[in-house]
Amino acid sequence: MPLQFSGSNRIPSSSDGQVRLMTKVAHMYHEQGIRQAEIAAALHVSQARVSRLLKKAAEVGIVRTIVVVSQGVHTDLESALETKYGLLEANVVDVEGTEQDILSALGSAGAAYLETTLTGGERIGISSWSQTLLSVVDRMRPFKSPGADEVIQLVGGIGVASVQAQANRLLGELAQLIGASPTFVPAPGLVGNPRIRKSLLEDPAMDSVAQAWESLTLAMVGIGSLQPSQLLQESGNAIAIEDQEKLLAGGAVGDVCHRFFTASGDLVVSDLDSRIVGISADTYRSIPRRIGVAGGERKHDAIRAAIAGGWVNVLLTDVATARALLK
Numbered sequence: 001m002p003l004q005f006s007g008s009n010r011i012p013s014s015s016d017g018q019v020r021l022m023t024k025v026a027h028m029y030h031e032q033g034i035r036q037a038e039i040a041a042a043l044h045v046s047q048a049r050v051s052r053l054l055k056k057a058a059e060v061g062i063v064r065t066i067v068v069v070s071q072g073v074h075t076d077l078e079s080a081l082e083t084k085y086g087l088l089e090a091n092v093v094d095v096e097g098t099e100q101d102i103l104s105a106l107g108s109a110g111a112a113y114l115e116t117t118l119t120g121g122e123r124i125g126i127s128s129w130s131q132t133l134l135s136v137v138d139r140m141r142p143f144k145s146p147g148a149d150e151v152i153q154l155v156g157g158i159g160v161a162s163v164q165a166q167a168n169r170l171l172g173e174l175a176q177l178i179g180a181s182p183t184f185v186p187a188p189g190l191v192g193n194p195r196i197r198k199s200l201l202e203d204p205a206m207d208s209v210a211q212a213w214e215s216l217t218l219a220m221v222g223i224g225s226l227q228p229s230q231l232l233q234e235s236g237n238a239i240a241i242e243d244q245e246k247l248l249a250g251g252a253v254g255d256v257c258h259r260f261f262t263a264s265g266d267l268v269v270s271d272l273d274s275r276i277v278g279i280s281a282d283t284y285r286s287i288p289r290r291i292g293v294a295g296g297e298r299k300h301d302a303i304r305a306a307i308a309g310g311w312v313n314v315l316l317t318d319v320a321t322a323r324a325l326l327k
Contacts, residue, residue: 125284127155128154147179152213156187290310292317296318
């Protein structure tokens with residue numbers, strides 16, 4: 001934050017001599033970079049008086065602090081989003097272009113966000129089938145000290161072998177980079193019927209995962225539109241066309257961890273919920289910090305709904321999406 005020197009502006013004071021001395025001291029210190037002890041010697045006053053004069057110069061407006069916003073930083077949009085939607089934090093990325101351009105930029109922003117906010121002790125939940133979160137992990141650097149205790153999958157990570165490796169890499173590499181222990185969900189994200197799900201959840205390994213979900217302090221998720229991403233489609237965990245049609249009829253516009261919601265953010269109740277092997281909607285929304293990383297025109301409605309329904313309370317997104325959310 002640079003300092004603005006008022007110069008010849010007349011500042012109310014007890015005497016013009018006092019104003020002149022304050023102005024001279026402020027100019028020497030802030031503009032010329034002279035140390036307080038040297039100013040005291042040059043003006044034949046005590047260093048304590050120099051310190052008092054500098055403090056008074058700031059109080060009466062001879063010296064003013066101004067904030068210069070760096071190019072590419074959108075604090076105005078971020079503040080507006082936080083105010084309008086009650087977000088804990090908004091991070092607007094200076095990027096426009098194709099979905100791939102936005103994906104890459106959000107990956108870098110997500111990596112920087114984790115590197116600057118994880119200070120240790122967190123228990124982090126991660127959605128399994130997110131191209132955006134893969135982009136985040138690909139751009140992260142190893143932490144010098146542990147940033148979290150544990151990283152836990154929020155929804156089943158087993159799928160088609162060629163794609164499952166990416167879900168495992170997402171969790172495993174993130175845990176390794178931040179110095180945490182990984183906990184995988186030993187099941188698919190979506191199964192054929194409720195009986196299979198019930199059987200899986202009764203397994204001791206799944207029971208321990210379910211208990212871990214209860215103690216999460218942070219979640220980082222992608223926000224899906226009704227049309228599944230390419231990664232999800234290829235995994236074998238995507239919603240079938242007939243299920244998509246039912247969800248559409250129920251007003252669904254997007255999802256977080258396979259929990260679909262309407263434009264107002266309300267959960268769409270369907271038989272699909274009884275086939276999802278993942279964190280429940282209520283348990284998920286009780287996590288204190290829920291970070292959504294998403295952008296692009298295709299996801300505007302889903303992102304707006306995710307915020308409205310409390311599915312995310314921290315948002316990392318692109319400039320165009322931020323402006324669309326504020327309209």
